[in-house]
Amino acid sequence: QVQLVESGGGLVQAGGSLTLSCAASGRAFSSRAMGWFHQAPGKEREFVASISWSGRSIIYADSVKGRFTISKDNAKNTLYLRMNILKPEDTAVYYCAARASLVSGSSSLEDDYDYWGQGTQVTVSS
Secondary structure, eight states, X not given: OEEEEEEOOEXXXXXXXXXXXXXXXXXXXXXXXXXXXXXXXXXXXXXXXXXXXXXXXXXXXXXXXXXXXEEEETTTTEEEEXXXXXXXXXXXXXXXXXXXXXXXXXXOOGGGXXXXXXXXXXXXXX
């Protein structure tokens, strides 16, 4: 079993930056692919970024490419999302997720993820 706890959300002005963290407990963090998703009010949850178990494969949603960076620190069992040049449309609850299968690749599909955090709110004011 894997537990995920997000932190780092908050209110920021457009153009600003935030770094989200996702602390993982449980087994084999270093062997798991991880991802970030977000859900804006009234919308479906959407893919943001994913990193493979090794960190060698990283994918981003087109809307965040060049602005967001996903990374994982295996020594700290922590996943990060650095968000720069934030826009009002980035406002959402951000969730981290982990795949159950080990040594797996990055994925943009929600169904590929088995463990989810409770989410952290990010609000970007214009």
